[in-house]
Amino acid sequence: MDFLKYEPEAQIEIGARIPDFILIDQEDNTLRLRDLAGSPAVLYFYPQDKSSGCTEEACDFRDVYHDFLELDCPVYGISPNNKESHREFTQENNLPFDLCVDPDMSMIKNFGTWGQFQLNEPEADYAKSFGVSVDDQLKVFGVVRSTFLIDKDGILMHKWMNVNYRGHASSVRDQLHKSFKFDIAF
Numbered sequence: 001m002d003f004l005k006y007e008p009e010a011q012i013e014i015g016a017r018i019p020d021f022i023l024i025d026q027e028d029n030t031l032r033l034r035d036l037a038g039s040p041a042v043l044y045f046y047p048q049d050k051s052s053g054c055t056e057e058a059c060d061f062r063d064v065y066h067d068f069l070e071l072d073c074p075v076y077g078i079s080p081n082n083k084e085s086h087r088e089f090t091q092e093n094n095l096p097f098d099l100c101v102d103p104d105m106s107m108i109k110n111f112g113t114w115g116q117f118q119l120n121e122p123e124a125d126y127a128k129s130f131g132v133s134v135d136d137q138l139k140v141f142g143v144v145r146s147t148f149l150i151d152k153d154g155i156l157m158h159k160w161m162n163v164n165y166r167g168h169a170s171s172v173r174d175q176l177h178k179s180f181k182f183d184i185a186f
Contacts, residue, residue, distance in 0.1 A: 002118040005116050016155070026099050027083075036150070040149065040150060041074050042074070042147060044075065044145075044172075045146045047142050048079065049079060049081045049088070051130065058099075062093065064173050073176055076097060077098070078101075086099035111148065113146045115142070115144040119138045124138045144162050146162065147163060
């Protein structure tokens with residue numbers, strides 16, 4: 001799968017305040033920016049519950065989640081899947097953090113994590129197995145795997161766009177340590 005372009009081309013710059021949002025987690029609880037005040041937070045956007053790459057990424061965050069908790073930094077996964085799908089995905093993989101639904105995809109688009117991809121035939125078949133609409137030219141729109149680290153005041157400290165899921169959770173954890181200048185050895 002080749003990334004083609006962001007749609008729309010909105011980007012939040014480092015040092016900017018994160019726009020307010022309303023998300024629903026797998027247990028039907030509402031999450032807003034103000035709920036995160038007072039501690040840093042990781043918001044990671046991913047395309048699809050239960051796909052191989054998204055499962056590996058979620059499990060990687062799960063495996064280092066205790067490191068985030070030591071720094072009072074919750075992690076939230078965000079995708080367009082519904083809360084029932086998130087609940088199943090959370091249970092199947094023993095995820096200790098919340099997965100959130102962006103009901104109208106406004107956060108996904110406001111954060112600049114919606115984009116167009118070019119697929120090959122096998123990738124198109126795989127995408128279709130998840131109910132993804134693929135056009136005649138094998139192009140598809142979807143969530144661009146991205147992560148945002150925000151500080152206790154809702155300011156963007158670091159962002160990763162169009163990331164490779166392998167090892168990404170550890171990179172985010174390491175950046176959190178650098179950003180807050182903690183001297184905790186792993």
